[in-house]
Amino acid sequence: MSSSQTSGKIFTPLTITLIIIMLVIGFVGGYYASAVSRPSAPAITYTYSVPYTSVATQTLYIERTIYQTLLTSPPATTPTTPKPTTPPPTLPSEIVIGMAVPLTGSQGEVGTAGFNGIKAAIKWVNERYGGVHLFGKTIPLRLVYYDDESSKDKVVQYTERLITVDKVHFLLSSYSSPLVFAQAPIAEKYNMLLINWGGASDLIHLQGYKMIVMVWTPASLYMTQAIDALLSVKKDPKIVLIYKDDEFNRMVAGGVRNYSKKLGLQIVYDKAYPTDIKDFTPYLTSIAPLKADALIVGSHFADGQLLTRQLADQEIDFGFIAMNIAPCYTDYYKAFGNLAEGIICPSHWEVGASYTPEIASKLGVEWFGPTEEEFVALYREIVKDPTARPPYHAASGAAAVLILVKAIEKAQSLDPMAVRKVLGEMHLITFFGEYKIDPVTGIQIAHKMILVQWQKGNLVVVWPPEVAKSKLVFPIPTWAEKKAGKQATP
């Protein structure tokens, strides 16, 4: 054992000094760490503003604030490409799309859903649409894929293999931010276009990569639609924001913070909670006296459920509760029954909340791809289950294929640089929603999260208005009312 024990003296000057140093480092470090993520912290911002129109005919300017700590490389420049003028001497007989995707491992289930959506979209392109229209010919798509087993090492190996051995024309991303993060530098190294349908972290696109293009909504915009929805029913709301202290939800919370600041809204409580939280009671005792109107939670599965349970036990009521991820699943209703009523969850897409060619023409944006009915039918064929309900991962994967095909056709080229340039300028609507990226970072800026709310035992799309199937219920019934059986009825 230690010498301090044998000598019998514990508090020698050395150990006391060590303890003091540790305490100081810990507290200062802890304070500093919280200061960094605090809204009032000094941050440098660079702003790019892209006007985009929504059906509510308001023009929003999305401001992205990136804190100094996140800036690891200077902004990338838009790739410049030689303009393709003449068709290449020989066109390939097929366009090969490569992907490494988690079909097993921790991301296996969702990865597989996305994979099936991608297969459905490819089937649509090849069989219904007739193939990619290039130089007057139609060329079919072929998918080459590997199961990356949710492993960062494997995804890197397979990405490299797809490019160098299989010689694919384009790459679709893997699923989940860490895996996309791992494969991005490989694609970039070979100047290979990587369509990111499965990594929502903004950080992937803030590393200076030029070749990564995002299909779905980035984490920082997950909850902005919720704030819009809240504002549509309540003026000047008092908002409580709590979020899991992980990469993804920090980003979500940052988005809420910036957007509220922009709109001049009041966030009365803004705290993070650790990833393995076992008890929200202390948070709830701090939140209860604030009597806020809205609760916005950056959560995941287990913590979201725990929070709901304890909110119900403590009967802390809000007129508006929006929570990430957990309430989007039927397990949530199974776990809470009537208590789930009125809870809102942001989702990328849901069956029944698709964009249609009509919406596209109303917005004056080009439409491409299958309608929702076509997509769902194809998806069901692929998974051989006539009642399957594709999750948003499947739709996002499908959208990635559709966007890529449209961009190839517009570029009339298979050169990744040329296609990337088109992708930077293109504005498109698929059944999954709008597509438009920030041309520099490749971050998605037009695709809008939809909000689903538990109403009378069903997840109902309530936002944005153009695809909503029901009215947003506000204020939602109190916990006491819900315990007595009251449902959220519009």
Place this chain on the structure above:
Amino acid sequence: MLSIKKLESGYGSMQVLWGVDVEVGERRIVSILGPNGAGKTTLLNTVMGFIKPWSGRILYQNIDITKTPPHKKVELGINIVPEGRRLFPQMSVRENLLLGAYNKRSREKIEDTLELIYNLFPILKERKDQPAGTLSGGEQQMLAIARTLMTRPKIMLLDEPSQGIAPKVVDSIMNVLDRLRDEEKITILLVEQNIMAALEHSDHVYIMDQGRIIVEGDAKEIVSKIPDYLRAFIGL
């Protein structure tokens, strides 16, 4: 009472015992002497079953107990006072003793045995509520013997009971062994380095070296039989 026939065993792939034969007659004190590393402790541990025998047989009252697990041997009446005593240091003296009377046969006689033990070792009665870990070396050795006695053994194997103990205490422990043989009819197989004490109290003696029995004989005549090269080692 106990006969060990051509016993071979060892640790891992290292053989320690090379065909050991030992006979222990009823109500006798038999000693095994020999230098360090001769395999004496290994022999006792193999007999108890802590080490698996490789070959050979162990008979106890003409029953083959070669493969009997240790706790079954205790029930049959064969038990050991091991090297290092192996007491339960955080339990009191009394708890140690009571745990010794774990099996049914000994539980029935628990009061008699306790009386006998407090009679043999009065100091243990004084110390009965003290944790075993706080006893002196001699007291611990007494407790170890007493705990083994609690199981009502018919034959007792003792592994160097004099180790690390003041000479005066060694004497009293050796006298207890005599009393156990004479009054309680307990057979004793003793492994010792303390030659003088062992010779004085033994009926029969085996000399062991390098995993083999070198000579055996009556305690009074054995000294002359010991080969010269071993004399220095075992302290003669």
Place this chain on the structure above:
Amino acid sequence: MDPGLIIFLFLQGLVLGSIYGIVAVGLSLIFGIARIINLSHGALIMWGAYTALTFFVGYNLSPLGSLFIAIVVGLSLGASIFYLVLRRLIGAHELTTLLATFALSIFLEEIARLNYGLDYRGFSWSLGVVKIFDYRLTYSSILAGVIALSTVIILTLFLYKTRIGSALRGVAQDPVGAYICGIDVNKIYALGIGIGFGLAMMSGVIITMYNPTGINPYLGAPYLLKSFVIVVLGGLGSIIGAYVGGIIFGLAEVVLFPLYDYLHFHSPMSMTLFTEFVILLILLLIRPYGLFRR
């Protein structure tokens, strides 16, 4: 600050700490008896939670009933695992047993995954709430805390007042000594590991009494980590130490929080966890073997 709030948080901390305690006890017991660090502890907790879920959803059995099922299942599982696997590893290098129990952990988790899928499941079991000033404590969580406490008391009585209990302690202190007393040491190991497994599964049920949601195949991992810290704080192998360690952590989590919240730390709970480790560190400097190990 509101005195009602302080009393409420103190009670809440006791309840939470009691649950942490019972979660750690099984781990400590197995280490104490067999010197095995049971990495499958978390997976067993998870199975306990699923036991409560399955019987509640399938047979409308309250978690109170599942407690007994969990204990019986855990006991028999532990005993069989001992005879099948761990018996050969007693006294082996720590790494060997660590790997064996780690493998068991993966096995148990993947079975749960095959059986229940990756969904985060939950159920609604409510006994109502008791109002403490302006705050509410659910009866089920109080019950969970009380059951945890009584389990520890019963276990302690069992260990110190019964013959088999003494045998368990004897084997823990010296297995050779136990053999000499005529104890079938393998049987006692099997029993001890069985009790440890039973306690782990039972604490899984108790966790669902406190929080019947978020049940998934990987639920156990954070509890395993927490148990480790608590067991080290209390003293490896000590039952009372593990429970008291749990109470200390539970109280620290709930009572220190308002302080950090008041000081405007952005993640007050993380600071609380940090403080717990500082407590642990200082304690280990004063008592290198933990609170209750001699």
